Amino acid sequence: MKIVRSVSGARAAVRLARTDGVTRVGLVPTMGALHDGHLSLVRAAQHGSDLVVMSIFVNPKQFTELSDLERYPRQEAADAALAEAARVDILFAPEPSELYPDGFATTVHVGGPLTQTLEAAGRGPEHFDGVATVVAKLLLAVDADTAYFGQKDAQQVMVVRRMVADLSIPTEIVACPTVRDADGLAMSSRNVRLSAEERAQAAAIPRALEAAETAFALGETRVEHVHARVVAVLTAGGIAPEYVAFVDADSFVPVAEIAGPVLCAIAARVGAVRLIDNTLLTPPDVIEEH
Protein backbone atom coordinates (compact mmCIF):
# COMPACT_ATOMS: atom_id res chain seq x y z
CA MET A 1 0.00 0.00 0.00
CA LYS A 2 1.32 3.39 -1.04
CA ILE A 3 0.77 6.27 1.42
CA VAL A 4 0.55 9.76 -0.10
CA ARG A 5 0.12 13.03 1.75
CA SER A 6 -0.30 15.62 -1.01
CA VAL A 7 -2.81 16.25 -3.78
CA SER A 8 0.01 16.14 -6.31
CA GLY A 9 1.26 12.86 -4.82
CA ALA A 10 -2.21 11.32 -4.97
CA ARG A 11 -2.71 12.49 -8.53
CA ALA A 12 0.70 11.20 -9.63
CA ALA A 13 0.10 7.79 -8.02
CA VAL A 14 -3.27 7.44 -9.76
CA ARG A 15 -1.85 8.57 -13.10
CA LEU A 16 0.94 6.04 -12.81
CA ALA A 17 -1.59 3.29 -12.07
CA ARG A 18 -3.64 4.32 -15.10
CA THR A 19 -0.52 4.13 -17.24
CA ASP A 20 -0.11 0.59 -15.94
CA GLY A 21 -3.60 -0.33 -17.18
CA VAL A 22 -5.93 0.66 -14.34
CA THR A 23 -9.22 1.87 -15.81
CA ARG A 24 -11.56 2.10 -12.78
CA VAL A 25 -10.35 4.10 -9.80
CA GLY A 26 -12.50 3.73 -6.69
CA LEU A 27 -12.32 6.13 -3.76
CA VAL A 28 -13.41 5.36 -0.21
CA PRO A 29 -13.42 8.72 1.60
CA THR A 30 -13.15 8.37 5.38
CA MET A 31 -12.31 10.38 8.46
CA GLY A 32 -10.28 7.48 9.83
CA ALA A 33 -11.00 5.56 13.06
CA LEU A 34 -11.79 2.72 10.69
CA HIS A 35 -14.41 0.12 11.51
CA ASP A 36 -16.16 -2.68 9.64
CA GLY A 37 -18.44 -0.16 7.94
CA HIS A 38 -15.44 1.41 6.23
CA LEU A 39 -14.03 -2.00 5.38
CA SER A 40 -17.31 -2.97 3.71
CA LEU A 41 -16.85 0.12 1.50
CA VAL A 42 -13.37 -1.12 0.61
CA ARG A 43 -14.82 -4.49 -0.39
CA ALA A 44 -17.43 -2.75 -2.55
CA ALA A 45 -14.65 -0.68 -4.14
CA GLN A 46 -12.62 -3.82 -4.85
CA HIS A 47 -15.66 -5.32 -6.51
CA GLY A 48 -16.32 -2.30 -8.74
CA SER A 49 -12.86 -0.84 -9.33
CA ASP A 50 -9.37 -2.06 -10.13
CA LEU A 51 -7.54 0.49 -7.98
CA VAL A 52 -8.79 1.34 -4.49
CA VAL A 53 -7.85 4.65 -2.95
CA MET A 54 -8.84 5.36 0.65
CA SER A 55 -8.65 8.88 1.97
CA ILE A 56 -8.33 9.58 5.69
CA PHE A 57 -9.01 13.21 6.51
CA VAL A 58 -10.75 14.60 9.57
CA ASN A 59 -12.25 17.54 7.71
CA PRO A 60 -12.35 20.60 9.97
CA LYS A 61 -14.78 22.37 7.62
CA GLN A 62 -17.60 19.94 8.33
CA PHE A 63 -17.40 20.17 12.12
CA THR A 64 -19.49 22.94 13.55
CA GLU A 65 -18.57 22.12 17.15
CA LEU A 66 -14.90 22.56 17.94
CA SER A 67 -15.19 20.05 20.82
CA ASP A 68 -16.51 17.39 18.42
CA LEU A 69 -13.57 18.03 16.07
CA GLU A 70 -11.09 17.82 18.94
CA ARG A 71 -12.60 14.64 20.37
CA TYR A 72 -12.97 12.92 17.01
CA PRO A 73 -10.93 9.69 17.35
CA ARG A 74 -7.59 9.72 15.53
CA GLN A 75 -5.52 6.52 15.15
CA GLU A 76 -3.53 6.82 11.97
CA ALA A 77 -1.08 3.96 12.52
CA ALA A 78 -3.88 1.52 13.35
CA ASP A 79 -5.92 2.80 10.40
CA ALA A 80 -3.01 2.33 8.01
CA ALA A 81 -2.59 -1.26 9.23
CA LEU A 82 -6.33 -1.93 8.75
CA ALA A 83 -6.30 -0.37 5.28
CA GLU A 84 -3.25 -2.39 4.26
CA ALA A 85 -4.79 -5.61 5.59
CA ALA A 86 -7.92 -4.80 3.58
CA ARG A 87 -5.70 -4.43 0.48
CA VAL A 88 -6.24 -0.75 -0.13
CA ASP A 89 -3.85 0.25 -2.91
CA ILE A 90 -3.30 3.93 -2.10
CA LEU A 91 -3.89 5.64 1.24
CA PHE A 92 -4.30 9.41 0.85
CA ALA A 93 -3.80 11.02 4.27
CA PRO A 94 -3.27 14.77 3.88
CA GLU A 95 -2.90 17.38 6.63
CA PRO A 96 -5.52 20.15 6.74
CA SER A 97 -2.87 22.62 5.49
CA GLU A 98 -2.45 20.49 2.35
CA LEU A 99 -6.13 20.50 1.41
CA TYR A 100 -6.77 24.03 2.71
CA PRO A 101 -3.54 26.01 2.24
CA ASP A 102 -3.28 29.71 3.10
CA GLY A 103 -5.55 31.69 0.83
CA PHE A 104 -8.03 28.86 0.32
CA ALA A 105 -11.31 30.65 -0.38
CA THR A 106 -13.74 28.30 -2.14
CA THR A 107 -16.94 26.77 -0.80
CA VAL A 108 -19.20 24.33 -2.60
CA HIS A 109 -22.73 24.91 -1.36
CA VAL A 110 -25.71 22.68 -2.03
CA GLY A 111 -28.94 24.56 -1.38
CA GLY A 112 -32.59 23.57 -1.32
CA PRO A 113 -34.57 21.22 0.95
CA LEU A 114 -31.79 18.64 0.93
CA THR A 115 -29.62 20.75 3.24
CA GLN A 116 -32.41 22.35 5.24
CA THR A 117 -33.82 19.28 7.00
CA LEU A 118 -32.56 16.53 9.33
CA GLU A 119 -28.90 17.18 10.09
CA ALA A 120 -29.01 20.86 9.11
CA ALA A 121 -30.42 21.97 12.45
CA GLY A 122 -28.26 19.82 14.69
CA ARG A 123 -24.97 20.24 12.84
CA GLY A 124 -25.28 23.80 11.65
CA PRO A 125 -25.67 25.26 8.18
CA GLU A 126 -21.96 24.98 7.35
CA HIS A 127 -21.79 21.23 7.88
CA PHE A 128 -22.90 20.22 4.40
CA ASP A 129 -20.86 23.02 2.80
CA GLY A 130 -17.84 21.42 4.43
CA VAL A 131 -18.86 17.97 3.21
CA ALA A 132 -19.57 19.12 -0.36
CA THR A 133 -16.35 21.12 -0.58
CA VAL A 134 -14.03 18.38 0.67
CA VAL A 135 -15.73 15.59 -1.30
CA ALA A 136 -15.53 17.61 -4.53
CA LYS A 137 -11.85 18.19 -3.87
CA LEU A 138 -11.11 14.56 -2.98
CA LEU A 139 -12.94 13.18 -6.04
CA LEU A 140 -11.02 15.54 -8.31
CA ALA A 141 -7.67 15.07 -6.57
CA VAL A 142 -7.70 11.30 -7.05
CA ASP A 143 -9.60 11.34 -10.37
CA ALA A 144 -12.12 8.87 -8.99
CA ASP A 145 -14.37 6.96 -11.39
CA THR A 146 -16.48 5.75 -8.47
CA ALA A 147 -16.73 6.78 -4.83
CA TYR A 148 -18.26 4.69 -2.05
CA PHE A 149 -20.26 6.08 0.87
CA GLY A 150 -22.17 4.52 3.74
CA GLN A 151 -25.95 4.69 3.68
CA LYS A 152 -25.84 5.50 7.42
CA ASP A 153 -25.06 9.07 6.36
CA ALA A 154 -28.01 9.07 3.95
CA GLN A 155 -28.34 12.84 3.76
CA GLN A 156 -24.62 13.21 3.08
CA VAL A 157 -24.91 10.70 0.24
CA MET A 158 -27.73 12.71 -1.33
CA VAL A 159 -25.85 16.00 -0.95
CA VAL A 160 -22.83 14.42 -2.63
CA ARG A 161 -25.00 12.96 -5.43
CA ARG A 162 -26.59 16.37 -6.02
CA MET A 163 -23.24 18.18 -6.05
CA VAL A 164 -21.62 15.64 -8.38
CA ALA A 165 -24.54 15.82 -10.82
CA ASP A 166 -24.77 19.63 -10.67
CA LEU A 167 -21.04 20.22 -11.26
CA SER A 168 -20.75 17.42 -13.84
CA ILE A 169 -18.04 15.72 -11.82
CA PRO A 170 -17.43 12.48 -13.73
CA THR A 171 -17.63 10.22 -10.68
CA GLU A 172 -20.29 7.61 -9.94
CA ILE A 173 -21.53 7.70 -6.34
CA VAL A 174 -22.33 4.34 -4.76
CA ALA A 175 -24.13 4.07 -1.42
CA CYS A 176 -23.41 0.89 0.54
CA PRO A 177 -25.67 -0.67 3.22
CA THR A 178 -25.14 0.34 6.82
CA VAL A 179 -23.04 -2.17 8.73
CA ARG A 180 -24.33 -2.99 12.22
CA ASP A 181 -22.90 -4.56 15.33
CA ALA A 182 -24.55 -7.61 16.93
CA ASP A 183 -26.78 -5.32 19.02
CA GLY A 184 -27.96 -3.59 15.85
CA LEU A 185 -26.10 -0.33 16.46
CA ALA A 186 -24.86 1.22 13.22
CA MET A 187 -21.07 1.28 13.08
CA SER A 188 -19.67 4.74 13.66
CA SER A 189 -16.28 6.05 14.63
CA ARG A 190 -18.02 7.93 17.43
CA ASN A 191 -19.28 4.69 19.07
CA VAL A 192 -15.93 4.23 20.86
CA ARG A 193 -16.83 7.24 22.99
CA LEU A 194 -19.93 5.47 24.41
CA SER A 195 -19.72 3.91 27.88
CA ALA A 196 -21.08 0.35 28.28
CA GLU A 197 -24.29 1.74 29.73
CA GLU A 198 -24.67 4.33 26.95
CA ARG A 199 -23.96 1.67 24.40
CA ALA A 200 -26.85 -0.48 25.73
CA GLN A 201 -29.07 2.58 25.64
CA ALA A 202 -28.02 3.44 22.06
CA ALA A 203 -29.27 0.06 20.84
CA ALA A 204 -32.79 1.46 21.16
CA ILE A 205 -32.10 3.43 17.97
CA PRO A 206 -31.91 0.41 15.63
CA ARG A 207 -34.79 -1.20 17.57
CA ALA A 208 -36.87 1.91 16.86
CA LEU A 209 -36.01 1.70 13.14
CA GLU A 210 -37.03 -1.97 13.17
CA ALA A 211 -40.34 -0.97 14.74
CA ALA A 212 -40.88 1.42 11.83
CA GLU A 213 -40.05 -1.33 9.32
CA THR A 214 -42.41 -3.75 11.04
CA ALA A 215 -45.29 -1.28 11.23
CA PHE A 216 -44.81 -0.41 7.56
CA ALA A 217 -44.53 -4.09 6.55
CA LEU A 218 -47.85 -4.71 8.34
CA GLY A 219 -49.51 -2.07 6.17
CA GLU A 220 -49.21 1.16 8.14
CA THR A 221 -48.42 3.96 5.70
CA ARG A 222 -49.47 6.96 7.82
CA VAL A 223 -46.30 8.69 9.00
CA GLU A 224 -48.03 10.00 12.11
CA HIS A 225 -48.61 6.44 13.32
CA VAL A 226 -45.20 5.03 12.36
CA HIS A 227 -43.58 8.07 13.97
CA ALA A 228 -45.41 7.35 17.23
CA ARG A 229 -44.12 3.75 17.25
CA VAL A 230 -40.54 4.92 16.72
CA VAL A 231 -40.74 7.52 19.47
CA ALA A 232 -42.32 4.95 21.83
CA VAL A 233 -39.41 2.54 21.38
CA LEU A 234 -36.84 5.32 21.84
CA THR A 235 -38.58 6.64 24.93
CA ALA A 236 -38.83 3.16 26.42
CA GLY A 237 -35.06 2.87 25.86
CA GLY A 238 -34.40 6.14 27.67
CA ILE A 239 -33.65 8.16 24.54
CA ALA A 240 -35.10 11.61 23.78
CA PRO A 241 -34.42 11.96 20.07
CA GLU A 242 -33.26 15.19 18.46
CA TYR A 243 -35.44 14.26 15.51
CA VAL A 244 -37.41 11.36 14.10
CA ALA A 245 -38.07 12.32 10.49
CA PHE A 246 -39.83 10.79 7.50
CA VAL A 247 -38.72 12.38 4.22
CA ASP A 248 -39.01 11.59 0.54
CA ALA A 249 -35.86 9.57 -0.19
CA ASP A 250 -34.92 11.74 -3.17
CA SER A 251 -35.98 15.27 -2.32
CA PHE A 252 -35.75 15.01 1.48
CA VAL A 253 -39.04 16.86 1.73
CA PRO A 254 -41.07 15.64 4.75
CA VAL A 255 -44.01 13.37 3.90
CA ALA A 256 -47.21 12.47 5.73
CA GLU A 257 -47.82 9.21 3.87
CA ILE A 258 -45.40 6.47 2.80
CA ALA A 259 -46.34 6.25 -0.88
CA GLY A 260 -42.88 6.15 -2.48
CA PRO A 261 -39.46 5.39 -0.97
CA VAL A 262 -39.30 7.22 2.34
CA LEU A 263 -36.27 7.63 4.56
CA CYS A 264 -36.98 7.23 8.24
CA ALA A 265 -34.10 8.96 10.02
CA ILE A 266 -33.22 9.38 13.69
CA ALA A 267 -30.72 11.59 15.47
CA ALA A 268 -30.18 11.36 19.21
CA ARG A 269 -27.61 12.26 21.78
CA VAL A 270 -26.56 9.40 24.06
CA GLY A 271 -24.37 10.84 26.76
CA ALA A 272 -22.05 13.26 24.98
CA VAL A 273 -22.22 11.41 21.67
CA ARG A 274 -24.55 12.39 18.87
CA LEU A 275 -25.68 9.35 16.85
CA ILE A 276 -27.63 9.11 13.61
CA ASP A 277 -29.21 6.18 11.85
CA ASN A 278 -31.89 5.54 9.23
CA THR A 279 -33.81 2.98 7.26
CA LEU A 280 -35.44 3.14 3.87
CA LEU A 281 -39.16 2.29 3.71
CA THR A 282 -39.99 1.26 0.15
CA PRO A 283 -43.49 0.25 -0.93
CA PRO A 284 -43.21 -3.13 -2.66
CA ASP A 285 -44.56 -1.84 -5.99
CA VAL A 286 -42.10 1.04 -6.17
CA ILE A 287 -39.01 0.34 -8.23
CA GLU A 288 -36.03 1.67 -6.31
CA GLU A 289 -33.68 3.76 -8.42
CA HIS A 290 -30.91 4.12 -5.85
Next chain:
Amino acid sequence: MKIVRSVSGARAAVRLARTDGVTRVGLVPTMGALHDGHLSLVRAAQHGSDLVVMSIFVNPKQFTELSDLERYPRQEAADAALAEAARVDILFAPEPSELYPDGFATTVHVGGPLTQTLEAAGRGPEHFDGVATVVAKLLLAVDADTAYFGQKDAQQVMVVRRMVADLSIPTEIVACPTVRDADGLAMSSRNVRLSAEERAQAAAIPRALEAAETAFALGETRVEHVHARVVAVLTAGGIAPEYVAFVDADSFVPVAEIAGPVLCAIAARVGAVRLIDNTLLTPPDVIEEH
Protein backbone atom coordinates in the same frame (compact mmCIF):
# COMPACT_ATOMS: atom_id res chain seq x y z
CA MET B 1 -16.62 20.96 -36.41
CA LYS B 2 -18.87 18.88 -34.21
CA ILE B 3 -21.69 20.71 -32.42
CA VAL B 4 -22.86 19.19 -29.13
CA ARG B 5 -25.68 20.42 -26.90
CA SER B 6 -25.50 18.17 -23.84
CA VAL B 7 -22.95 17.48 -21.13
CA SER B 8 -23.06 13.79 -22.01
CA GLY B 9 -22.56 14.65 -25.70
CA ALA B 10 -19.59 16.88 -24.92
CA ARG B 11 -18.05 14.26 -22.66
CA ALA B 12 -18.56 11.50 -25.24
CA ALA B 13 -17.01 13.60 -28.02
CA VAL B 14 -13.95 14.37 -25.90
CA ARG B 15 -13.58 10.72 -24.81
CA LEU B 16 -13.75 9.62 -28.42
CA ALA B 17 -11.05 12.12 -29.35
CA ARG B 18 -8.85 10.87 -26.50
CA THR B 19 -9.31 7.32 -27.75
CA ASP B 20 -8.08 8.58 -31.11
CA GLY B 21 -4.88 9.89 -29.54
CA VAL B 22 -5.74 13.38 -28.30
CA THR B 23 -3.84 14.12 -25.09
CA ARG B 24 -4.35 17.85 -24.51
CA VAL B 25 -7.90 19.16 -24.54
CA GLY B 26 -8.19 22.95 -24.57
CA LEU B 27 -11.40 24.77 -23.68
CA VAL B 28 -12.30 28.31 -24.75
CA PRO B 29 -15.36 29.24 -22.67
CA THR B 30 -17.40 32.05 -24.24
CA MET B 31 -20.82 33.65 -24.06
CA GLY B 32 -20.92 33.88 -27.85
CA ALA B 33 -21.13 37.09 -29.90
CA LEU B 34 -17.64 36.14 -30.96
CA HIS B 35 -15.02 38.77 -31.77
CA ASP B 36 -11.27 38.79 -32.40
CA GLY B 37 -10.60 38.50 -28.67
CA HIS B 38 -12.30 35.11 -28.61
CA LEU B 39 -10.53 34.06 -31.78
CA SER B 40 -7.16 34.91 -30.20
CA LEU B 41 -8.10 32.49 -27.41
CA VAL B 42 -8.80 29.83 -30.02
CA ARG B 43 -5.35 30.42 -31.53
CA ALA B 44 -3.76 30.11 -28.09
CA ALA B 45 -5.70 26.88 -27.56
CA GLN B 46 -4.52 25.52 -30.91
CA HIS B 47 -0.96 26.30 -29.89
CA GLY B 48 -1.21 24.55 -26.51
CA SER B 49 -3.72 21.76 -27.12
CA ASP B 50 -4.48 19.16 -29.76
CA LEU B 51 -8.26 19.34 -29.44
CA VAL B 52 -10.02 22.70 -29.16
CA VAL B 53 -13.45 22.85 -27.55
CA MET B 54 -15.32 26.14 -27.54
CA SER B 55 -18.34 26.57 -25.32
CA ILE B 56 -21.01 29.15 -26.06
CA PHE B 57 -23.31 29.70 -23.11
CA VAL B 58 -24.90 32.96 -22.00
CA ASN B 59 -24.83 32.03 -18.32
CA PRO B 60 -27.91 33.41 -16.57
CA LYS B 61 -26.34 32.83 -13.14
CA GLN B 62 -23.66 35.48 -13.68
CA PHE B 63 -26.03 38.24 -14.75
CA THR B 64 -27.36 40.27 -11.87
CA GLU B 65 -29.37 42.62 -14.11
CA LEU B 66 -32.14 40.91 -16.06
CA SER B 67 -32.03 43.67 -18.69
CA ASP B 68 -28.31 42.98 -19.30
CA LEU B 69 -29.05 39.27 -19.73
CA GLU B 70 -31.90 39.99 -22.11
CA ARG B 71 -29.90 42.46 -24.19
CA TYR B 72 -26.76 40.33 -24.31
CA PRO B 73 -26.10 39.79 -28.04
CA ARG B 74 -26.96 36.31 -29.35
CA GLN B 75 -25.96 35.20 -32.84
CA GLU B 76 -25.48 31.48 -32.76
CA ALA B 77 -25.40 30.79 -36.49
CA ALA B 78 -22.80 33.51 -37.08
CA ASP B 79 -20.80 32.28 -34.07
CA ALA B 80 -20.82 28.70 -35.33
CA ALA B 81 -19.51 29.91 -38.71
CA LEU B 82 -16.75 31.92 -37.03
CA ALA B 83 -15.80 28.99 -34.79
CA GLU B 84 -15.70 26.61 -37.73
CA ALA B 85 -13.58 29.04 -39.78
CA ALA B 86 -11.21 29.29 -36.78
CA ARG B 87 -10.95 25.47 -36.83
CA VAL B 88 -12.60 24.82 -33.49
CA ASP B 89 -13.00 21.03 -33.19
CA ILE B 90 -16.03 20.82 -30.90
CA LEU B 91 -18.61 23.52 -30.25
CA PHE B 92 -20.48 22.96 -26.99
CA ALA B 93 -23.63 25.08 -27.03
CA PRO B 94 -26.02 23.91 -24.32
CA GLU B 95 -29.35 25.45 -23.32
CA PRO B 96 -29.67 26.77 -19.76
CA SER B 97 -31.97 23.83 -18.95
CA GLU B 98 -29.16 21.42 -19.88
CA LEU B 99 -26.58 22.96 -17.53
CA TYR B 100 -29.12 23.86 -14.85
CA PRO B 101 -31.88 21.22 -14.96
CA ASP B 102 -34.78 21.19 -12.50
CA GLY B 103 -33.48 20.56 -9.01
CA PHE B 104 -30.05 22.09 -9.68
CA ALA B 105 -28.93 23.32 -6.26
CA THR B 106 -25.16 23.79 -6.20
CA THR B 107 -23.16 27.01 -6.00
CA VAL B 108 -19.40 27.35 -6.11
CA HIS B 109 -18.48 30.40 -4.06
CA VAL B 110 -15.06 32.03 -3.93
CA GLY B 111 -14.76 34.27 -0.88
CA GLY B 112 -12.16 36.70 0.37
CA PRO B 113 -10.88 40.02 -1.03
CA LEU B 114 -10.84 38.64 -4.57
CA THR B 115 -14.62 38.79 -4.84
CA GLN B 116 -15.17 41.84 -2.65
CA THR B 117 -13.47 44.51 -4.78
CA LEU B 118 -13.76 45.94 -8.29
CA GLU B 119 -16.64 44.17 -10.06
CA ALA B 120 -18.30 42.96 -6.85
CA ALA B 121 -20.05 46.27 -6.21
CA GLY B 122 -21.18 46.99 -9.76
CA ARG B 123 -22.23 43.46 -10.70
CA GLY B 124 -23.61 42.23 -7.42
CA PRO B 125 -22.36 39.56 -5.03
CA GLU B 126 -23.79 36.67 -7.05
CA HIS B 127 -21.88 37.51 -10.23
CA PHE B 128 -18.70 35.64 -9.33
CA ASP B 129 -20.68 32.75 -7.81
CA GLY B 130 -22.29 32.39 -11.23
CA VAL B 131 -18.91 32.54 -12.97
CA ALA B 132 -17.23 30.05 -10.61
CA THR B 133 -20.13 27.61 -10.79
CA VAL B 134 -20.44 27.54 -14.57
CA VAL B 135 -16.70 27.45 -15.19
CA ALA B 136 -16.24 24.53 -12.76
CA LYS B 137 -19.03 22.70 -14.57
CA LEU B 138 -17.71 23.45 -18.06
CA LEU B 139 -14.13 22.41 -17.20
CA LEU B 140 -15.41 19.12 -15.75
CA ALA B 141 -17.95 18.48 -18.50
CA VAL B 142 -15.36 18.65 -21.27
CA ASP B 143 -12.48 17.23 -19.16
CA ALA B 144 -10.30 20.20 -20.10
CA ASP B 145 -6.54 19.99 -19.61
CA THR B 146 -6.24 23.72 -20.25
CA ALA B 147 -8.74 26.58 -20.41
CA TYR B 148 -8.16 29.96 -22.00
CA PHE B 149 -9.52 33.25 -20.70
CA GLY B 150 -9.09 36.89 -21.71
CA GLN B 151 -7.04 39.14 -19.46
CA LYS B 152 -9.66 41.86 -20.01
CA ASP B 153 -11.72 40.06 -17.36
CA ALA B 154 -8.73 40.01 -15.00
CA GLN B 155 -10.76 39.52 -11.83
CA GLN B 156 -12.70 36.67 -13.42
CA VAL B 157 -9.41 34.99 -14.34
CA MET B 158 -8.19 35.22 -10.74
CA VAL B 159 -11.49 33.90 -9.36
CA VAL B 160 -11.26 30.95 -11.75
CA ARG B 161 -7.60 30.32 -10.83
CA ARG B 162 -8.48 30.37 -7.14
CA MET B 163 -11.46 28.03 -7.60
CA VAL B 164 -9.51 25.57 -9.76
CA ALA B 165 -6.62 25.45 -7.26
CA ASP B 166 -8.92 25.17 -4.24
CA LEU B 167 -11.03 22.34 -5.66
CA SER B 168 -8.03 20.54 -7.22
CA ILE B 169 -9.64 20.70 -10.65
CA PRO B 170 -6.92 19.29 -12.93
CA THR B 171 -7.12 22.10 -15.48
CA GLU B 172 -4.43 24.67 -16.25
CA ILE B 173 -5.79 28.21 -16.57
CA VAL B 174 -4.16 30.41 -19.21
CA ALA B 175 -4.85 34.14 -19.41
CA CYS B 176 -4.38 35.68 -22.87
CA PRO B 177 -3.64 39.36 -23.62
CA THR B 178 -6.56 41.69 -24.22
CA VAL B 179 -7.25 42.23 -27.91
CA ARG B 180 -7.98 45.84 -28.88
CA ASP B 181 -9.54 47.61 -31.82
CA ALA B 182 -7.64 50.29 -33.74
CA ASP B 183 -8.94 52.95 -31.36
CA GLY B 184 -7.59 50.99 -28.40
CA LEU B 185 -10.98 49.86 -27.10
CA ALA B 186 -10.81 46.37 -25.62
CA MET B 187 -12.89 43.91 -27.64
CA SER B 188 -16.12 43.00 -25.92
CA SER B 189 -19.37 41.48 -27.07
CA ARG B 190 -21.10 44.46 -25.47
CA ASN B 191 -19.32 46.95 -27.79
CA VAL B 192 -21.90 46.34 -30.55
CA ARG B 193 -24.43 48.11 -28.35
CA LEU B 194 -22.42 51.39 -28.44
CA SER B 195 -23.51 54.19 -30.81
CA ALA B 196 -20.78 55.81 -32.93
CA GLU B 197 -20.65 58.72 -30.50
CA GLU B 198 -20.48 56.46 -27.46
CA ARG B 199 -17.81 54.42 -29.13
CA ALA B 200 -15.63 57.53 -29.59
CA GLN B 201 -16.21 58.39 -25.95
CA ALA B 202 -15.34 54.86 -24.80
CA ALA B 203 -11.88 55.16 -26.35
CA ALA B 204 -10.96 57.38 -23.41
CA ILE B 205 -10.77 54.19 -21.30
CA PRO B 206 -7.72 52.69 -23.05
CA ARG B 207 -6.20 56.21 -23.27
CA ALA B 208 -6.55 56.48 -19.50
CA LEU B 209 -4.84 53.10 -19.02
CA GLU B 210 -2.04 54.27 -21.31
CA ALA B 211 -1.68 57.38 -19.17
CA ALA B 212 -1.23 55.11 -16.13
CA GLU B 213 1.40 53.06 -17.97
CA THR B 214 3.24 56.19 -19.06
CA ALA B 215 3.23 57.76 -15.59
CA PHE B 216 4.46 54.51 -14.10
CA ALA B 217 7.14 54.08 -16.79
CA LEU B 218 8.37 57.58 -15.97
CA GLY B 219 8.90 56.58 -12.36
CA GLU B 220 5.63 57.45 -10.60
CA THR B 221 4.83 54.66 -8.14
CA ARG B 222 2.39 56.53 -5.85
CA VAL B 223 -1.10 55.26 -6.64
CA GLU B 224 -2.66 58.56 -5.59
CA HIS B 225 -0.82 60.34 -8.41
CA VAL B 226 -1.33 57.70 -11.10
CA HIS B 227 -4.99 57.51 -10.13
CA ALA B 228 -5.35 61.28 -10.66
CA ARG B 229 -3.88 60.99 -14.18
CA VAL B 230 -6.29 58.21 -15.08
CA VAL B 231 -9.31 60.11 -13.79
CA ALA B 232 -8.16 63.25 -15.61
CA VAL B 233 -8.04 61.46 -18.96
CA LEU B 234 -11.44 59.85 -18.37
CA THR B 235 -13.01 63.13 -17.30
CA ALA B 236 -11.57 64.93 -20.32
CA GLY B 237 -13.17 62.22 -22.47
CA GLY B 238 -16.56 62.75 -20.82
CA ILE B 239 -16.47 59.57 -18.74
CA ALA B 240 -17.38 59.40 -15.06
CA PRO B 241 -15.90 56.03 -14.03
CA GLU B 242 -17.65 53.63 -11.71
CA TYR B 243 -14.21 52.83 -10.31
CA VAL B 244 -10.54 53.34 -11.05
CA ALA B 245 -8.74 50.82 -8.85
CA PHE B 246 -5.17 49.80 -8.15
CA VAL B 247 -4.95 46.36 -6.56
CA ASP B 248 -2.24 43.80 -5.91
CA ALA B 249 -2.34 41.58 -9.00
CA ASP B 250 -2.55 38.37 -6.95
CA SER B 251 -4.61 39.18 -3.89
CA PHE B 252 -6.69 42.03 -5.36
CA VAL B 253 -6.13 44.00 -2.16
CA PRO B 254 -5.93 47.75 -2.90
CA VAL B 255 -2.42 49.23 -2.76
CA ALA B 256 -1.10 52.75 -2.24
CA GLU B 257 2.29 52.13 -3.85
CA ILE B 258 3.22 50.21 -7.00
CA ALA B 259 5.92 47.97 -5.55
CA GLY B 260 4.95 44.61 -7.06
CA PRO B 261 2.67 43.77 -9.99
CA VAL B 262 -0.39 45.97 -9.67
CA LEU B 263 -3.57 45.77 -11.70
CA CYS B 264 -4.97 49.12 -12.74
CA ALA B 265 -8.64 48.48 -13.51
CA ILE B 266 -11.42 50.72 -14.79
CA ALA B 267 -15.18 50.25 -15.00
CA ALA B 268 -17.40 52.85 -16.59
CA ARG B 269 -20.84 53.14 -18.10
CA VAL B 270 -20.92 54.65 -21.59
CA GLY B 271 -24.55 55.20 -22.50
CA ALA B 272 -26.34 52.04 -21.39
CA VAL B 273 -23.26 49.84 -21.73
CA ARG B 274 -20.99 48.98 -18.83
CA LEU B 275 -17.38 48.54 -19.95
CA ILE B 276 -14.34 47.25 -18.07
CA ASP B 277 -10.66 47.29 -18.96
CA ASN B 278 -7.32 46.99 -17.17
CA THR B 279 -3.57 47.02 -17.48
CA LEU B 280 -0.87 45.36 -15.42
CA LEU B 281 1.79 47.66 -13.99
CA THR B 282 4.88 45.56 -13.24
CA PRO B 283 8.05 47.04 -11.75
CA PRO B 284 10.98 46.02 -13.98
CA ASP B 285 12.79 44.13 -11.20
CA VAL B 286 9.74 42.06 -10.29
CA ILE B 287 9.62 38.65 -11.92
CA GLU B 288 6.10 38.09 -13.14
CA GLU B 289 4.64 34.76 -12.17
CA HIS B 290 1.44 34.99 -14.21
